[in-house]
Amino acid sequence: MLYKTFLVITLFLMSISGHAKEVSIHENKASGLLTWTAKEEGFSIELIQLLPDFIRAIYAKHNFPKEEVERAASYCMFGTILKNTSNQQLSYRVAEWRYRTNDGNGKIGKELPVKTKTQWLDEWRKKGIMFSWTLLPDVGEFSVGDWQQGFTTIKLPRDSTFDLIYKWSLDGVEHTGTLENLKCPPASLDGIE
């Protein structure tokens, strides 16, 4: 009886703790860049480190002013792939996502909202930039088999370590997961040890 109670409490605590169910980290052998993949209930999220030069190339190609190219490149950018792996309707809202610094030694910063595509577009419109792609859409409504990708932007210094707390819903039931100890991309490939 005591064992069963312990097991139920443990499972309950695991379910509310929001830790990602299955996490894998992959290092690109050619570049050394890292990819984190979390497979959750009915949902997977993949974060791929993107170099500032890659970001510069993308936005310069779309004729962004130099200062806006550099501003975008100053963010920690991740290629982000979200997938509906369930047989249900999935939705997400980036406005509900948070990040917090985590030095890996128990020193955890306060939770901050992830900058949304809408916030970026508002800033770009004020600068006369009409381009509206590449960033992860704020809101996703995924049917079975749907997936989406785009950039996630985190305002932290280069090589910072942080946790990402993300939410998704399956047929209206909300879920939360956390990817811990993510690393901001280095300034260049030379910066990879």
Next chain:
Amino acid sequence: MRNKIIFISFLLASMTAHADWQQPELSHNLTPVKNVISASDFELPDMDEEKVKLSKYRGKVVLLNFWATWCPPCIREMPSMERLHQQVDAEEFKVLAVNQMEDADQVFAFTGQLDVDPTFEILFDTTSEVSQAYAVRGLPTTYLIDKKGNIRYRAVGGREFNHPGVIEIINQLIEE
């Protein structure tokens, strides 16, 4: 033009450094649209700067795909779109690939580097007005439009378009 080719080459080289960005497998699931709505008509220029209207293809099934050259899953699904275009009777079916906010030079430089040269129609939505009318949030997004001009299926994210399951759906729409 030369600068654009150099730039596209640089971009593709950069994307190779981020090779993982291109990894997800493509599924073939198309989602039936619950509340069938009429596809908004539009007129956009093609590669030769000739204006093309969607309504010109009324009576055919149309695969309407929104894409861009910088979008890895768009690139991945493009060969399958070309195979689909080759496999289904052109009298009954049309593929329209609507590029977002790029121009013919950029797309020409890009397609020149693909293993498969697309022969389906590429249109240019340089202001993204059409993608907004279709409530496209991310690329690629694809709609399957029936012969009456109604949106019947939707796919968000890359797909393997010449999968037998997709061809069966298209043939069903052709036979309606």
